[in-house]
Amino acid sequence: MYDTILVPTDGSDLADRALEHAIAAAKQADATVHLLYVVDMRVAQSAPGLAIDEIRQTLGDEGEKVTNALERTVADADLDVVTTVREGVPDDEILAYADEADADLIVMGTHGKSQRERILVGSVTDRVNHAAEIPVLTVPGKDQS
Template identity: 40%
Template sequence: MYEQILFPTDGSDGADVALEHARDIAETYDGTLHILTVLDTTSPHIGMTAAGPASGSTGMIAEEPGMAESGMVGEDHSVQAHLRERAEAIVDAAADAVDTVDTVTAVESGVPHSAILDYAAENDIDLVVMGTHGRTGVGRYLLGSVTEKVVRTSDVPVLTVRLGDGDTE
């Protein structure tokens, strides 16, 4: 039923909670878990929508000596390479955490919800499992929600996992 499961992640604690559900479904159906991170090219900083692994940083600002912030005069293209490395570390860490199932990791660039939907279509995904912060009201509309956009426009079922009260962001 669910042979190809997609888990888009931004490396946050909320995504970790959803990863547990994605792993359980992949184990139950003997499926393959696709772990995806998207480098958000809509950001003026060409950053991720993600937290960097272990750093707590969004990866959107050049934090290391000698690195220029993307978009500045004298831009250093190593920023993009650094962001890609962080994204690869996020998907690799998620794959290591679910070593009981077959995994495929990927890092894509683009508009996050569109890149997720494109990946799902290109890889015959049967189910998408995503975390959500559970924002409501004006906060949800002002910040936008990648998960909400995927839910509204996906051709395949989407399981959303809300960050629980005992969990941290």
């Protein structure tokens, strides 16, 4: 049923929970898991005084760190894994990547790490859920389940 499962991540505990669900689905379907971290440069607006290139590098490094750690988790489950770090507007990049990778399923958390990210990522999840042409599995936080 699923050949390619996309898991957008921000490094949050909830994104890790979403990955657990994606791994379970991928094992059943023998699917490849694609991990996507989107560097959202809009956060640079909240850090005046820092150079844009410095922020881009820091956020990109964080994305690499997060996806590398999760790549090991997926590989330990004996599944094929692809990791990608991209820059852009998260919901746009998630939808574009899903199309480019010919994903069959998107698995993502319902919110991000911080309260601000809960608002932004919650909105990202909502926009992806409404705009995606493939199924989207949203994983709630423990306090919501």
